[in-house]
Structures are given as structure tokens and as C-alpha cells.
Amino acid sequence: MQLTMHTDYALRVLLYLAHFPDRRIGTREISTAYGISKNHLVRVVQTLAENGFVHATVGRSGGVELRRAPKDICIGDVVRATEASFRLVECHDAVNNTCPIVPVCGLKGLLDTALAAFLAELDKQTLASLVEPRSRGKFVQLVSH
């Protein structure tokens, strides 16, 4: 069980932006800081922009910045927006399901309940609650070397 790299990177971008609230950040800076692909990061920023989490502008003075305060960015909402699918097993995909026992199987309902519990935990936290103001200096140090 894994989240996609897209979700992983999206959360990292938001954490980065939350630590530098006073300026627009270029995607190259973020990709260098984390040592991850800039091309992938551009797609991640696009997803975050489409879902209203960030504002991205192009050009010389362009860059990415948070569109809402960190306290208004719910982690559950981010994961719902960036994760491609929550089809835990085949029968969650009604169109392509081939498993014949769906009408009498209790598994789908149980997995739905478990997924809801997973997301409910993420819904309890915002970007602000993941960013300790007192550790900002340490964060800057970690992403700068």
C-alpha cells in the first residue's frame, strides 16, 4: 500500500512553500532542494494550482506561492486531489471489475470503512499543523545544502 509519488511530491511542495511564506518560489529551487525531477514537479504544481492550493505564475518574476493560509489547507483534501485513485481492490472499479462475488461480498464495505478512517486522520491536520515555526531555521538548513 503506497501513495503515489505525485502525492508525495505535492505534500513536499506545500511544506516548502509554507516555510517560505514571504516570496514566490521557482520550481527549480524546489526540485533542487529535494533532489527530484523538475518535470515531475511542474506537473505536481499544476495539480496543486488546478485544485486551488497554490498560485503559479510564469515569467522572470514568476513562481509558486500558497493560495490559502497553511491553516486552511487540509491534508486530507490535498491527498484526495493528488491521489489518482482510491480503488483499493478491483471491485472498487465498477466499470472494470471482473470479480463475480460482489453481490455477496462484505470486503468492499470493510475496505471503504478502512479508507474513510485513513482519510479522517488526514482531515484532522492542516499544513500549518505540520510546520513547526520553531523548526523553520532547521528546515531552511536541511533544504539548502
Place this chain on the structure above:
Amino acid sequence: MQLTMHTDYALRVLLYLAHFPDRRIGTREISTAYGISKNHLVRVVQTLAENGFVHATVGRSGGVELRRAPKDICIGDVVRATEASFRLVECHDAVNNTCPIVPVCGLKGLLDTALAAFLAELDKQTLASLVEPRSRGKFVQLVSH
């Protein structure tokens, strides 16, 4: 976010066996019933046997049967045994992690909590609670056509 096909098939095998408690079942019968690869199913049965959920014997009268009563097979335990990894994001893999912000990042702890909530829901149910005795006839009908 998905569970592996290995986990999906493992749960289906257990559900099948729970519906036919009175005989050993060949893997061919199960693969035909679900329309899934017999080769993959053999590996799934091996994982289930290694973890004490089923007893598998080879030969003419061989086959697979539950090793414990359905009420003693916890769904959370099955998923823990069959899922290859619960590394939700890169930093859950301490050996291969490249993300530099781990020392100041609250995300790993949050995802650990969410994963625990997911598994806690699965721990509440056993194979028996997923198998309705009154729907056995319907199950047999669904896997027989």
C-alpha cells in the same frame, strides 16, 4: 492508493474456502471461479500457507483448505501478511529515503497514524464476519457460472 493484486486475490481465496468448508479445493477451481491467473494464485496460496492461514497439499487428492476457523482469521492480519509494503511515501523507507526534511517533517507521523487507523478497521473484522451463512447459496451460484 491501492492494495496489491496479491492481497486482493488472497482475500478472495480465503472467502472462497470459507464458503466450502467441507472439502479441499484445487487452485484451478478457484482460478476458474474468479477468472484469474492460476500461476498468480499458486503464489498467493503459498503466501497464505507460509503465514498459517491455509493448509496446502499437492497430489491427486491435494488442494487448499483453511487452517483456522473463519472466526479466527483477522482481516488485518491477512493484509499485513500479503501486502508487500506499507511505505506510504518515500520517507517510510529509511534505507532508500532521499528526502532531506525528515528531521523536521510532521508528515511521516501523520501518515503512520492514518495507516494505523486503516488497519485498525480491518482488525475489527474476521473472515467469518465477511461470510453471511444465508448468502452461501448465492455465492456458489455466482462462482459456478
